[in-house]
Amino acid sequence: MTAATHHTCQHVMVLYTGGTIGMQASASGLAPASGFEARMREHLASQPQLQVPQWAFREMSPLIDSANMTPAYWLRLRSAIIEAVEQDGCDAVLVLHGTDTLAYSAAAMCFQLLGLPAPVLFTGSMLPAGVPDSDAWENISGALQALGQGQPNGVQLYFHGKLMAPTRCAKVRSFGRNPFVTLTRNGGGTRASTLPAELAYSYPKHQASVGVLPLVPGIGAAQLDALLNSGIEALVLECFGSGTGPGDNPDFLASLQRAQENGIVIVAITQCHEGGVELDVYEAGSRLREAGVLSGGGMTREAVFGKLHALLGADLPLAEVRRLIELDVCGELA
Incomplete structure (x- = not known):
């Protein structure tokens, strides 16, 4: 500045x-x-x-x-x-x-x-x-x-x-x-070159529904489904390390895939205080990506939660929401 x-x-x-x-x-x-x-x-x-x-x-x-x-x-x-x-x-x-x-x-x-x-x-x-x-x-x-x-x-x-x-x-x-x-989080995210007019403060916004689920050892599809079936529009998935989860659990992965098909946006962030998500580093992370999970990079829980509320509350097309999640809008991925 x-x-x-x-x-x-x-x-x-x-x-x-x-x-x-x-x-x-x-x-x-x-x-x-x-x-x-x-x-x-x-x-x-x-x-x-x-x-x-x-x-x-x-x-x-x-x-x-x-x-x-x-x-x-x-x-x-x-x-x-x-x-x-x-x-x-x-x-x-x-x-x-x-x-x-x-x-x-x-x-x-x-x-x-x-x-x-x-x-x-x-x-x-x-x-x-x-x-x-x-x-x-x-x-x-x-x-x-x-x-x-x-x-x-x-x-x-x-x-x-x-x-x-x-x-x-x-x-x-x-x-x-x-x-x-x-927090010391991964930076270097690509800046969004242009933003939809609907994201400007002068445009009205409505309330969205966003859930957060921290992964723990042994978490299964039943727990994930309970949240996905609660009426949420998006889910913040707090993953291990650089973005890993139960990649050997077919029911868990199938639940993520169904959520994507049903229009629920799922974003992975790290539970770690430092670093960020790189879904393609480990096989367990790649399987999340294959199931439709988006990378939250180095975003904090606070940042991605607020970002999803703003994007969904602006009534943007689903494809635009998914695109902008992985781009830097106002310093959250800088």
Whole structure:
């Protein structure tokens, strides 16, 4: 990214979805709470040395623990982000989100907001604002300062002073100030030379149904069929190593073949933290490819899950969905 692709943000919309950052104690434990705008304004007013852009605040409804995040909520969040830019005149958006599914939501928005003429940052915190040693205020003020200094259009994740590409990172720790890590995955994927107009942020999207199945030793066709017969449109198959599975199980392979014939898109990714899928390296992987399984290369689970939702939600022809899965759309295979 060159300096010319950055622009200093002057009017930021803060979208508050809930999450730990604004939680307060309840009879059942920490729960999302309203009224965070006033707390945020009070804190920033107490730090006059901080140079942050002007900001407005919108509380999403309902406020949720991010463990309750859904693809349906993503579509509402997508609409709120577009509305902030196109109707409210904001030149950037900051999304406050719980950390458990933050990487999923940020990755999904990378694909849902293609071409949006504004930067979007996602942040959250591991401890609620106001409690001892909380990281909430430093993440909020840091994200606002980063926007004020200028960011490229597109979606990024901000945490503990770092900006990360959501399609390349994951939450790997349930403690501490650095829960998110950029994974070392295979790169070098071929960039899509052109994208269908339907993928642009300005085109409406609908909810899709995508399943995820991690392979384990001894997994059989019955377990696979149960998921494939649940009404899903696509399946993320989390394979061993560089993309291997039970290639000596004819029933398992036949189930994959039937899924392809029935229009279900199946994408293989690796369960490993580093590397990626190369289906033709081992015979066990080649048999998956012969059964119609597509290679997810070095895509993370978060990236391929969000990508499938965007491609299927744009009502693209099945052949186009299958083609674009194996091409780099917004850095997920870079």
